[in-house]
Amino acid sequence: xxxxxxxxxxxxxxxxxxxxxxxxxxxxxxxxxxxxxxxxxxxxxxxxxxxxxxxxxxxxxxxxxxxxxxxxxxxxxxxxxxxxxxxxxxxxxxxxxxxxxxxxxxxxxxxxxxxxxxxxxxxxxxxxxxxxxxxxxxxxxxxxxxxxxxxxxxxx
Numbered sequence: 001x002x003x004x005x006x007x008x009x010x011x012x013x014x015x016x017x018x019x020x021x022x023x024x025x026x027x028x029x030x031x032x033x034x035x036x037x038x039x040x041x042x043x044x045x046x047x048x049x050x051x052x053x054x055x056x057x058x059x060x061x062x063x064x065x066x067x068x069x070x071x072x073x074x075x076x077x078x079x080x081x082x083x084x085x086x087x088x089x090x091x092x093x094x095x096x097x098x099x100x101x102x103x104x105x106x107x108x109x110x111x112x113x114x115x116x117x118x119x120x121x122x123x124x125x126x127x128x129x130x131x132x133x134x135x136x137x138x139x140x141x142x143x144x145x146x147x148x149x150x151x152x153x154x155x156x
Contacts, residue, residue: 005013021029048064055062065071102108 017026017029052059052062066075
């Protein structure tokens, strides 16, 4: 529950508790807090049991943790019926990122046996795509006082 609390934070909380409640009242406060947490857990468990009974036998394998969106999506993606594991295993993120980095820096990609890089090169006419930024030279105008930027068709 509190996996992300370090030793320094724990010591700080203990010192604060001793300062706020005092050493004589601290054991009583700890007992009250643990009793309250225990009652809340019992209430939660009984509420879950009541909901399972009301849903009926169709939902006997229903888990409340499945209502968490992360858990639901993870459970659906791990389903073998969709074939997503084969797609996930066939995708090498490190190699793809290395290819993109090489293209951005203008380096020749390393020779590989992957079909993705050969199909990308074949689609571009067999040549390398130049992704480096080149400064654009503004068009010369006949009017000396014309400082308007060039017209960009894609921006409109």
